[in-house]
Amino acid sequence: MSAKQSRPTPAEHEELVQLLRVPSERDLPGRRHQILKDHLLRESRRAGGEGAGLRALPRRRLVLAAVPLAAGAVAAVTVATGGLLDRPSRAVASPAAAAPDAVASGRAGGGTASTPATVLLDRIATVAASRPAPVVRDGQYVYVVSTVAYSFQSDTDPVMRLEAPHRREIWHSVDGGRPGLLRVKGQDVELVTHPEDLPPQSRSGGKNHRPENASPTLNSPTYRYLESLPTDPEALLERIYRETAGSGPGPDEQAFVTIGDLLREQLAPPEVSAALYRAAARIPGVTVVEDSVDAAGRHGVAVARTHAGERTEWIFDKNTLEFLGERGVMVEDTAWAKAGQITATTAVLNRGISDKAGESSQRAN
Structure with missing residues (x-):
C-alpha cells in the first residue's frame, strides 16, 4: 500500500487538527491518546517522498481531548445507584506498612481487600482464564473491529463535543514483523516502522x-x-x-490506563488476560x-476509576462477563464539560485472528 493511498483527506486532516487542539493548561489524566490519529496528522504535515511509510508509534497518553476507547456514541449516562455503585477498592496494607518502592508507586501493596471491585475482577479473571487459547x-494478525466516538474541541469552542460514532478496524501483526493496517472512515493506513527506528542490522530500503x-x-x-x-x-x-x-497523571491512574489499553x-x-484483571x-x-x-x-x-473529575469505565456483559467496551463519563463540572457528559464511548464488535491485513477473522473471544 502506498503512502499516497494512506494520506488523510482534507476533511480527515481537519478532524485530526480538532482532536489535537487542547489548551496547554488542561490536565485530563484519564485520557488515552489515539496515537494513530495523532500520527496521521504529523505524517500529513511531513515533507517526504511517495515512499514514506506511516510509523507505528507507542500508544502514549497525552493531554488531549480525544479519548480512545472502542465504540459508538451514547446520548445519556445510565448509572444505577444500587449497593455496589462506586464503592472504592483499597489494598489491605496501609502505605506506612508497605515497601518504600510500593509507596512511591502509589500502591499500598500487600494484597487486596474483598470489595465489590476486587470480587468482580476476580470473577472476570476466572472466566477469562477458562477460555481456550487461540x-x-x-x-x-490480531484483528479488532469496533464502533468508536471520541470527544473533540476547537480553538473557537472550548466545550468538549462527542463526534458521531464510526466503524474502526485494525490489524496488528502477531509478531510485529509485518506492516499492520488501520481502516477508519473509509481510509486505509498502513502501520509500519520507519527504518531509523530499526536496529542498524535490520535496516533496509525494502518494504x-x-x-x-x-x-x-x-x-x-x-x-x-x-x-x-x-x-x-x-x-x-x-x-x-x-x-x-514518571509518565501520565500519576502511577495508579497510569497503571489503570495501561491495563485498559492492553485489553x-x-x-x-487467557492467562495473561486473567492476570491483567487481577492486577487491576x-x-x-478502582470501583464498580x-x-x-x-x-x-x-x-x-x-x-x-475516577481521576480529575472523569470516570473511565470498562464495561462487561453481566451474564458472560465478556468485555464489551469502554466509556468515559464526567462526574464533576469543569470549564470544558459538565457532570454526566459522555467523553468517549466504544464497543468491541469482533476480535480474532486474521491471515491477512484487510480481511476479517473468525471470532476468538
Missing part, C-alpha cells in the same frame, strides 16, 4: 523490512510480547508500575458501576 501463528512493531513494549505490544508477560498479578503490576514510572485493541492469551484489582481507587452502556447500546456492569 491458535496463533507468526505472520498472522518487506518495515515491520509494524520492531520493539514491542507495554505501550505498544504484539501478541508475542503479551505472551511473555508475567501471569502472576503482583509481578505483572510491579512491572507495569516500573515501566510506566482494548489487542488479544492476550490491586490498583487503589452497576449499569453502564457501551457504544452499541449494550448494558453491562463496569469496573471504573
Whole structure:
C-alpha cells in the first residue's frame, strides 16, 4: 500500500487538527491518546517522498481531548445507584506498612481487600482464564473491529463535543514483523516502522523490512510480547508500575490506563488476560458501576476509576462477563464539560485472528 493511498483527506486532516487542539493548561489524566490519529496528522504535515511509510508509534497518553476507547456514541449516562455503585477498592496494607518502592508507586501493596471491585475482577479473571487459547501463528494478525466516538474541541469552542460514532478496524501483526493496517472512515493506513527506528542490522530500503512493531513494549505490544508477560498479578503490576514510572497523571491512574489499553485493541492469551484483571484489582481507587452502556447500546456492569473529575469505565456483559467496551463519563463540572457528559464511548464488535491485513477473522473471544 502506498503512502499516497494512506494520506488523510482534507476533511480527515481537519478532524485530526480538532482532536489535537487542547489548551496547554488542561490536565485530563484519564485520557488515552489515539496515537494513530495523532500520527496521521504529523505524517500529513511531513515533507517526504511517495515512499514514506506511516510509523507505528507507542500508544502514549497525552493531554488531549480525544479519548480512545472502542465504540459508538451514547446520548445519556445510565448509572444505577444500587449497593455496589462506586464503592472504592483499597489494598489491605496501609502505605506506612508497605515497601518504600510500593509507596512511591502509589500502591499500598500487600494484597487486596474483598470489595465489590476486587470480587468482580476476580470473577472476570476466572472466566477469562477458562477460555481456550487461540491458535496463533507468526505472520498472522490480531484483528479488532469496533464502533468508536471520541470527544473533540476547537480553538473557537472550548466545550468538549462527542463526534458521531464510526466503524474502526485494525490489524496488528502477531509478531510485529509485518506492516499492520488501520481502516477508519473509509481510509486505509498502513502501520509500519520507519527504518531509523530499526536496529542498524535490520535496516533496509525494502518494504518487506518495515515491520509494524520492531520493539514491542507495554505501550505498544504484539501478541508475542503479551505472551511473555508475567501471569502472576503482583509481578505483572510491579512491572507495569516500573515501566510506566514518571509518565501520565500519576502511577495508579497510569497503571489503570495501561491495563485498559492492553485489553482494548489487542488479544492476550487467557492467562495473561486473567492476570491483567487481577492486577487491576490491586490498583487503589478502582470501583464498580452497576449499569453502564457501551457504544452499541449494550448494558453491562463496569469496573471504573475516577481521576480529575472523569470516570473511565470498562464495561462487561453481566451474564458472560465478556468485555464489551469502554466509556468515559464526567462526574464533576469543569470549564470544558459538565457532570454526566459522555467523553468517549466504544464497543468491541469482533476480535480474532486474521491471515491477512484487510480481511476479517473468525471470532476468538
